[in-house]
Structures are given as structure tokens and as C-alpha cells.
Amino acid sequence: MDNSGFQYIDGHLHCDGIPVTDIAEEHGTPCFIYSKSTLLNRLNSFRNAFSKHDPLICFSVKSLANLSILRLIDKEDCGFDIVSGGELYRVLQAGGAPGKTVFAGVGKTEEEIKFALKHQVHMFNVESESEMRLIAHAAAETGHTAAVAIRVNPDVDARTHEKTTTGKKENKFGIDPETALELAKETRSMPGVILKGLHMHLGSPIYDTQPYVDGLKKIIEFKKLLEHDGLIIDTLNIGGGYCMSYTGREVLSPQDYADAIGPILTEAGADLILEPGRHIAAPSGILLTKTIHTKETGSGKKFIIVDAAMNNLLRPTLYDAFHRIWPADSPTGMPEVIDPEDSDNMRNFDTERVDVVGPVCESGDCLAKDRRLPALKTGDLLSIYDAGAYGQTMSSNYNGRPKAPEVITNGGSFVLISKRESYKDLIAGEELTCI
Numbered sequence: 001m002d003n004s005g006f007q008y009i010d011g012h013l014h015c016d017g018i019p020v021t022d023i024a025e026e027h028g029t030p031c032f033i034y035s036k037s038t039l040l041n042r043l044n045s046f047r048n049a050f051s052k053h054d055p056l057i058c059f060s061v062k063s064l065a066n067l068s069i070l071r072l073i074d075k076e077d078c079g080f081d082i083v084s085g086g087e088l089y090r091v092l093q094a095g096g097a098p099g100k101t102v103f104a105g106v107g108k109t110e111e112e113i114k115f116a117l118k119h120q121v122h123m124f125n126v127e128s129e130s131e132m133r134l135i136a137h138a139a140a141e142t143g144h145t146a147a148v149a150i151r152v153n154p155d156v157d158a159r160t161h162e163k164t165t166t167g168k169k170e171n172k173f174g175i176d177p178e179t180a181l182e183l184a185k186e187t188r189s190m191p192g193v194i195l196k197g198l199h200m201h202l203g204s205p206i207y208d209t210q211p212y213v214d215g216l217k218k219i220i221e222f223k224k225l226l227e228h229d230g231l232i233i234d235t236l237n238i239g240g241g242y243c244m245s246y247t248g249r250e251v252l253s254p255q256d257y258a259d260a261i262g263p264i265l266t267e268a269g270a271d272l273i274l275e276p277g278r279h280i281a282a283p284s285g286i287l288l289t290k291t292i293h294t295k296e297t298g299s300g301k302k303f304i305i306v307d308a309a310m311n312n313l314l315r316p317t318l319y320d321a322f323h324r325i326w327p328a329d330s331p332t333g334m335p336e337v338i339d340p341e342d343s344d345n346m347r348n349f350d351t352e353r354v355d356v357v358g359p360v361c362e363s364g365d366c367l368a369k370d371r372r373l374p375a376l377k378t379g380d381l382l383s384i385y386d387a388g389a390y391g392q393t394m395s396s397n398y399n400g401r402p403k404a405p406e407v408i409t410n411g412g413s414f415v416l417i418s419k420r421e422s423y424k425d426l427i428a429g430e431e432l433t434c435i
């Protein structure tokens, strides 16, 4: 946590110098707390690593979509990676630049395409022949020209969780190189589209540089094929997927990725687009939660029941994802590394083995299984780390649970950037009809 805005000071967790208990007092729990300094540091170190290639950084909105955060990212001169009309609407509401926004996704509708054409997004990342024709048709009909990149499926195994792997041929994403070649040629007779780029996104998170190297090599081979046919590609978009550490152990840095693929990029000589989400957002946010009850079953199993649940942070339920959890008040601070293997890092900490679970009526609502934690009692605050990405954006109202508020630090204070939902919010939009 060296570079993190989340640090223990005198045994109390602080975010950018502010005790998280102060935030909990004002806004309650569960609550997402973002560290502005961490977000900006990570964005800048990512940008610096690739600076030689002067990339357009399109922050992946699906990872963290709060309007104020998108605005902050726009002010940092970044663009956005979006996958729906709803995400484009968010970018526009945040004052983000559609001209720096790239639109991916396998199921863009005509309505969404026209919305994006109207606002002149930078590029469509096209995922099928059918979609290319629809974009061409929509552009011709509305008098626009769409800049497009073909999302090539390079059939590379990024060795991520199977649910988040996207670059293998059996995945629904992108277009295989043979089909893509024919489609690229066909764009010459489509007045509404200009083929400018190639796109890949292999999956997320990727803990190794090799998939990028392999994927990029295939994309560049393909680029050469196109050039042979007189189709000049000036932009390469290599997607997102850059990892961060969920355990505190060291993982690849942005510089490692840049070093591995830099020479290939230089040789390719095209404009570069990068679509990071998690690397920047995940470590910038925690989900602060409070212990509601503790209980022990007859068999001696202990449960810590907290007020956050799978509706707030779906990742553990959906992917068996591991997030560090630790009490916000801890005289000895927090172990540097907490990992599923339970290594010696816990030696100096007095712990017991528990499951941390939420109130949702499913056994899958488990935020941490068989985890070593200091003894906890009702009212104790726990911090769930690395919840800044795919936390609030994957939240739901399941079990009638209002979404948690979001708070970010700003200078020496903190601001609420989305309110806790009310019960009224839960039924807004529904019609009570006699049926």
C-alpha cells in the first residue's frame, strides 16, 4: 500500500489523511470511498509508462462510472471507452469529450449507433459484419461518416477468469482475421464508414505481458495484410486488462507492459489507444462496511455478518474474486500482504478464521471465505480493498437493498458524489397498476 492514499495512522485507516470513520459517521455504511490522490497517481503513472507512444487513454467507464470521477478523468485530458448508449450519456453529462470516446460492445443497436454518430464519437470498435453494415447504414441515413476500428479476435489466451476472457476464438468478442479481412475490403464500398483502426481487448485482469505481445503481433500481421490491399490503418487500440494487486503482493507495473510491447508498437508506427479501467480504479476505492452481527454455528464455524453484500460488490460471488478485508481500526495496522494461501504475513496479527458475509438471502453472498481476521464485534468497521473498479458499477438492488453512496476525497476534505439510494428510489419508475 506504499503509494496508496489508504494508510493506517495511529491504528486508524485514513483515506488521503482523512479518518474513514469520519466519512462513515457522516454518510453511513456501506459506502464506497475513493482516494483522489490514488486515482490521479495511478492514471499518471500509467500514462507516463506509455508516454513515448503518446497514447490516447480511454478510461473504461464500465469499471467506475460516477459522473464526478469521469469529469476528473476528462480534465486529465483522457477519453473514454464505452459499451452502451447509457455510458455515452454518462460521458456527455460529465462533460467528457465524445471526440475522445471509443465505442465497443457486441450488441450496439441502431438507436445507440445513431446517438453516437450524432455526438461524433472518436471511433466505433466494430465486433461483427452485421454491425459494420448497420453502422454504415445509420451513417448514410443521418449524413455522418463513422470512423471505425475492426475489433480483431486474435485467439490468444489471456489466462484470466473464464468469465472475463475475451480474446479466444470461442468468445463472442471481435472478428476472426479471415472474416475481418473480407470485411475490411468491403468497407471501401461503404460510404458511411472509414476504416481507420484495429482493436483488441484480450480479457481482464491480465497478469502477464505475453498475451499482449502475442495479440499485438497478430494484429500487426493483419495490419500488414490490409496494407498490402491498400487499406491503411493509422490507429491501434490494444484495449484494457492491465492488472493490479488484489493481495498486496507485487504484480506487473504499467512500465512492464510498456517495455514488453513498446518495441512492437514503435515498429507499427500507428496512433495508440489504451483502455485501462481496473488498474486505475480498483486500488482507488474501498467499500467500507460495518459488522451487524457475529455468529457461530454448532460446528464452530464463525460468520461476520456485515452491512455490505453481493449487491454492492458482486465480484466475490460471480468470479470467486479475492479482496483484502481488514478492520478500519487496528492498533497494529494491516498485514502488507493478505492472500488466499494465508502465508506467514499474518504471524504478527492475532486472528481467527471467519467467513465475511452479507445479509442477502443466498449462500453465495460471501465476501470472504475462511479468512483470517482479528476478532470482531457488532459495530466494527471493515474495509474491503480494491473495490473501486467493478464495485458500484456492478451493484444492484437485489433483496430490496438500496445502492451505497460514493464519497471521494478532495484536498483535506471529502465530498459525496452519489447519494445512498432511498426506499423511494427503489420503486421509482414502477407503475402500480391493477392487473
Ligand code: LLP
Binding pocket: 060, 062, 063, 081, 104, 164, 201, 203, 204, 205, 239, 240, 241, 242, 275, 276, 277, 278, 279, 315, 389, 390
Ligand atoms: N476495453 C474493453 C473493450 C473492455 O471490454 C474492458 C473490460 C476494458 C477495456 C477494461 O478492462 P480493465 O482495464 O478494467 O481490465 N467485471 C469484471 C471485469 C470485466 C471487464 C470487461 N471488460 C471484474 O469485475 O473483474
